[in-house]
Amino acid sequence: MANHKSALKRIRSNRVKQIRNKYQHKTTRNAVRNLRASTEKKEAEEMFPKVVAMLDKLAKSNIIHKNKASNIKSKLAKHVATL
Template identity: 75%
Template sequence: MANHKSALKRVRSNETKYLRNRYYHKTTRNAVRKLRATEDKAVAEELFPSVVSMLDKLAKRNIIHKNKAGNLKSKLAKHVAAL
């Protein structure tokens, strides 16, 4: 276990950030699943901007890679257009 004050604080803050990032990532994955499962074009077009925004935020925070976010957005856009 760490002995320095700064190291102890780093352990606490890392745990907090880890839990927050895990929550954002899981929430976004659920939103993507919901959008993929949608069969109604109007509902999908309504959900799409918010899902894209969530993916962009994850990429900006380095929770997922920027190329992964781009690939997901592209696939979702094709899905919405094909409905």
């Protein structure tokens, strides 16, 4: 167990950040899944910029690796183009 006030505060703040990161990551995964499942081109083109922004935000805050975000964006762009 932590012995210092600063360590206790760090434990609390880490937990809050963990919950926020988990929420953002799960929300983005669901958005990616919905975009992959979409069959209408117009709907997919509307969703695509929002999903890309979400992925960029995750990569910027190191929740996911920047190359993983790039790979997902590339595959999604290919999917939208083929609709």
